[in-house]
Amino acid sequence: MATQQSQSIQTLLEAEKEAAKVVQRARQYRVQKLKDARSQATKEIEEYKRLKESEFQAFEASHAGNTQSSQTAVDQETQIKLQEISEAYYANKDQVVAKLLDRVVLVKPELHRNLKKAS
Template sequence: MSAQQSPGIQTLLEAETEAAKIVQQARQYRIQKLKDARTEASKEIEEYKKTKESEFKAFEASRAGTTSNAQAAIDKETEVRLEDIAESYTKNRDNVVKKLLDRVVLVKPELHRNLKKVEG
């Protein structure tokens, strides 16, 4: 019986080594597929990133003119306001100085309003 068992065992051992080879090939295939998928995903990510960057640059370029126009308008408005302030200063300077001097020099002595209430 050992002679019959020996070819059966030998066949099982050969089948086991063949199965191990198939499993190893399947693992290598799976690993290669994962690497390919990662590479493909990286390429897609780079393409998407380039697309979005170009869209952003186009958007930024379209808005850059608007920003410079707005800045120019703000600068012009600031100049106009500064000129108005300077004109108002030169026009009202003498009146303000006169009013300040009148308040300081022309003193009208009178009792404090709280003091009047106490006496009254």
């Protein structure tokens, strides 16, 4: 009976070792599948990035002319406005200086408004 128990224990130990090997293989398989999935996902992400980058480059190239022409138009408008402001300055500067001098030089002495009310 001792040999039968010993043999049963031995069979159980062998079965346990075999089960441990199966579990280990399953873990390795799972780890490998995860690595494969990650590498596949990385490849897909890189491909998607390249696609979107090429779309962006095409969009930017098609609209680059619009920004340059808009900038040219804004620059021309700015030059025109600066010219108008300069002309207005030179046309009115003598009148403005004269008005300022009149205000500074012509002083009308008057009593303070509070002083008038008190008397």
